[in-house]
Amino acid sequence: MEVQALRRLIQEVVSTVVNTEKKRLLIVHPHTIISNEQVETLKSYFQVEEWQEGNSSEMFYDAKVFLEVDQTFIVSSAQGLPHSPASLFLSELLLKNKPVLLVPDEKMSVIVAMKEPNAYIKMLQQYMENLKSYGCEFQLFSQLIPYLNDDPTNYDIQVGFITEEMIRSYQGQELKIPVDSKLTPLAQDLIQEKGIIIQRK
Helix, strand or coil, X not given: CCHHHHHHHHHHHHHHHHCCCCCEEXXXXXXXXXXXXXXXXXXXXXXXXXXXXXXXCCCCCCEEEEEEECHHHHHHHHCCCCCCHHHHHHHHHHHCCCCXXXXXXXXXXXXXXXXXXXXXXXXXXXXXXXXHHHCEEECCHHHHHHHHHCCCCCCCCCCXXXXXXXXXXXXXXXXXXXXXXXXXXXXXXXXXXXXXEEEEC
């Protein structure tokens, strides 16, 4: 074992033993404006480490989360044809039977919840089903934090500021949020447009 790999392993063990208050997440993301904002949001709730290309360590994490997963990533991964370092890392995790959370981007979020899909969308949904059978789970970002926290209050979205992007990916007609959560003006507009009923608890 290389010295660097051994040091990293020791750091992970120490970090896991010392900091048990927050769950540890390994985040793989494309470093877009949206995914960077999502990472910052997750850091408020979890101990987050961002995956680096060439770093194949996946030990001691409570979850491995891929953010902003797009159509190309889903289709190529479902076919076992990794096209990027991130999709290659996903295939390595799946080969080891490691569970993975995939958070679809805005376009794919719509496809996840489409009630009457056309033939092309059915094909995309089938690729998503294939990934589920390999050990992946799909979660909308708006529902990710309560899902990872096993939150007994069952908030649909639990963050300090709720953005338009979170509302856009939310598919329900009633939205349960904490009393102190603030909605951005664009999020408020979209809530009215979609006719979503807000419940504050």
